[in-house]
Amino acid sequence: MDILNTLIIGAQVGLIYGPLALGIYFALNVMSLPDLTLEGSFGVGGATTAILLVNGLDPATALAGGVASGMAMGFLTACLHVYLHMNVLLAGILMTTAAWSISLAIMGAGNISLLSQATLFDWVGSFGLTSQWSQIVVGAVFSLVIAGALIWLLHTNYGMSLRAAGLNIQTARSLGIRTEMCQIAGLIIANGLAAMTGGLVVQSQGFMDVSIQTGVIVIGLAALMIGMSIFKTPRIVPSIVGVILGIFIYRVVVTLALKLGLPPYFIKLATAIVVFIIVAMRSHGFGFIALPGSERARKAAREHLDYLENDRVVNIT
Amino acid sequence: MSSTSHEVGSALKIVNVVKRFKTPGRHEFFTAVNRVNLTIEPGSIVAMVGSNGSGKSTLLSMIAGSQRPDEGEVYVADQEVTDMPSWQRTGLVALVRQNPENNVFSALTIAENFALADAGKSKRFNLRPAVTQRVRDLARTALAQFGMGLEDRIDNLAGNLSGGQRQAVSVAMATCRNPGLLLLDEHVSALDPTRARIVMEKTEDIVRARKVATLMVTHDMSHAIRHSDRLILMHRGQITMDLGSEGKAGLTVADLLRRFESLTGETLPDSAVLA
Numbered sequence: 024m025d026i027l028n029t030l031i032i033g034a035q036v037g038l039i040y041g042p043l044a045l046g047i048y049f050a051l052n053v054m055s056l057p058d059l060t061l062e063g064s065f066g067v068g069g070a071t072t073a074i075l076l077v078n079g080l081d082p083a084t085a086l087a088g089g090v091a092s093g094m095a096m097g098f099l100t101a102c103l104h105v106y107l108h109m110n111v112l113l114a115g116i117l118m119t120t121a122a123w124s125i126s127l128a129i130m131g132a133g134n135i136s137l138l139s140q141a142t143l144f145d146w147v148g149s150f151g152l153t154s155q156w157s158q159i160v161v162g163a164v165f166s167l168v169i170a171g172a173l174i175w176l177l178h179t180n181y182g183m184s185l186r187a188a189g190l191n192i193q194t195a196r197s198l199g200i201r202t203e204m205c206q207i208a209g210l211i212i213a214n215g216l217a218a219m220t221g222g223l224v225v226q227s228q229g230f231m232d233v234s235i236q237t238g239v240i241v242i243g244l245a246a247l248m249i250g251m252s253i254f255k256t257p258r259i260v261p262s263i264v265g266v267i268l269g270i271f272i273y274r275v276v277v278t279l280a281l282k283l284g285l286p287p288y289f290i291k292l293a294t295a296i297v298v299f300i301i302v303a304m305r306s307h308g309f310g311f312i313a314l315p316g317s318e319r320a321r322k323a324a325r326e327h328l329d330y331l332e333n334d335r336v337v338n339i340t
Numbered sequence: 341m342s343s344t345s346h347e348v349g350s351a352l353k354i355v356n357v358v359k360r361f362k363t364p365g366r367h368e369f370f371t372a373v374n375r376v377n378l379t380i381e382p383g384s385i386v387a388m389v390g391s392n393g394s395g396k397s398t399l400l401s402m403i404a405g406s407q408r409p410d411e412g413e414v415y416v417a418d419q420e421v422t423d424m425p426s427w428q429r430t431g432l433v434a435l436v437r438q439n440p441e442n443n444v445f446s447a448l449t450i451a452e453n454f455a456l457a458d459a460g461k462s463k464r465f466n467l468r469p470a471v472t473q474r475v476r477d478l479a480r481t482a483l484a485q486f487g488m489g490l491e492d493r494i495d496n497l498a499g500n501l502s503g504g505q506r507q508a509v510s511v512a513m514a515t516c517r518n519p520g521l522l523l524l525d526e527h528v529s530a531l532d533p534t535r536a537r538i539v540m541e542k543t544e545d546i547v548r549a550r551k552v553a554t555l556m557v558t559h560d561m562s563h564a565i566r567h568s569d570r571l572i573l574m575h576r577g578q579i580t581m582d583l584g585s586e587g588k589a590g591l592t593v594a595d596l597l598r599r600f601e602s603l604t605g606e607t608l609p610d611s612a613v614l615a
Contacts, residue, residue: 199430321404
């Protein structure tokens with residue numbers, strides 16, 4: 024039953040990161056915008072949710088406020104990109120740095136305790152669920168609803184124009200798509216989702232600390248990489264299902280690592296290593312462990328050379 | 341936005357258009373397009389030839405809207421488009437580029453590509469499903485014209501198609517909008533000679549049937565002669581030769597290359613000659 028227990032812990036901790044992972048998928052994969060603001064939006068979303076809860080709002084409204092604050096962050100990043108012609112990567116780094124101060128300003132303190140406040144999890148728990156199962160239920164509901172909403176959106180006319188803007192700007196524009204508005208909308212949606220997870224995490228752990236945003240983008244990145252490796256297709260439905268499975272698999276792996284005795288401060292290193300392994304598997308398959316001189320090794324060598332020959336520098340200034 | 345091309349005065353009117361580029365590192369300007377005037381009648385097919393750097397691509401970019409002229413005006417279907425962004429020109433101008441990657445979205449299905457082309461026309465960026473039965477029928481009808489069996493593959497990802505098939509899809513997408521002007525930027529030059537001939541012939545059939553005015557840039561002199569009503573030659577940012585159907589009658593590729601040499605003192609790179 025230890026395996027089952029590991030899976031349950033994976034679902035408990037992982038599923039509330041579903042919206043964040045889908046936000047990262049939306050920004051990086053659908054819109055092709057490597058937006059690091061998502062990390063800052065996670066923190067700002069958590070801070071806003073916490074302060075609204077402390078000021079007596081109900082958990083759902085507080086969460087909605089958190090999402091709105093994330094959307095504002097996404098809007099600002101998009102404006103830096105569209106109107107100041109700033110590289111998205113650079114804009115995201117700046118916005119994430121700023122987000123630290125913004126979170127502190129919203130909270131008015133370094134951390135806020137929510138132990139006396141009712142949260143969404145308490146509300147679900149009032150139906151007779153344990154705290155573990157209420158976390159799984161809330162996480163699953165948010166992940167599945169957001170996944171369904173994105174699948175629906177990306178198959179509408181508007182969603183199709185968002186996808187087009189993320190695939191080829193020149194082609195999209197020649198088909199009548201105002202790509203800069205698509206990019207703004209895309210970053211607003213993605214950052215809103217990151218902030219949603221921020222708000223959920225704060226409610227789930229019962230306190231808000233400004234440091235929760237640090238490194239959180241890597242969790243979503245790990246989920247995205249795992250998800251994209253499950254079904255290697257640009258189609259929307261398998262990709263989104265893959266991202267949700269990815270966040271779950273990632274958390275199960277981390278839980279296993281902890282159970283095997285890995286000290287908690289190694290979690291971030293373990294996360295990075297998981298991502299490295301997945302990227303290596305994606306790009307090389309089992310070429311790394313092929314016998315020298317075998318057909319598999321030659322194929323891996325060819326692909327490696329193709330990569331080096333086609334590598335391009337990107338100047339982000 | 342969409343215009344029926346036979347009701348307007350001219351499909352394209354370019355008046356005194358100038359485009360200069362700053363040469364890198366210096367404060368000098370290179371004039372890519374130098375006071376060009378060009379009018380294209382509704383429904384006619386105009387072939388444009390010229391060596392590399394003659395200004396053909398810059399001229400096409402200014403008509404399509406990806407670049408803006410420094411001076412002069414551009415009208416498509418009697419509507420001024422000089423400073424209009426490219427996304428607003430949908431319905432007026434349709435462009436098929438040389439590289440199939442830039443004409444269709446490989447990560448989308450053929451039907452989804454058609455949904456985008458169709459939505460661009462009527463500006464319906466709404467929250468209804470994009471791929472409707474109407475879009476599927478539109479895609480099937482448009483693709484059936486090529487006789488390549490593409491109409492049965494509309495749920496395939498466009499990335500799974502060959503270069504020739506993708507260009508066929510691109511032409512079908514561009515013409516299904518009945519644009520005021522169709523721009524073809526060497527759209528068959530990346531294809532092998534047989535596929536190039538098939539796609540070029542089908543393109544002409546479709547364009548003639550729909551009476552879409554077309555400006556076609558090509559390096560293939562035989563295509564330029566055979567598939568056009570009028571042939572213009574660009575050299576150093578200007579139109580140096582303009583042959584109507586009478587001037588073009590009986591013209592061979594060898595004649596054309598000779599005339600180009602005597603006009604410019606340069607030889608013209610012709611893919612048909614190189615092949």
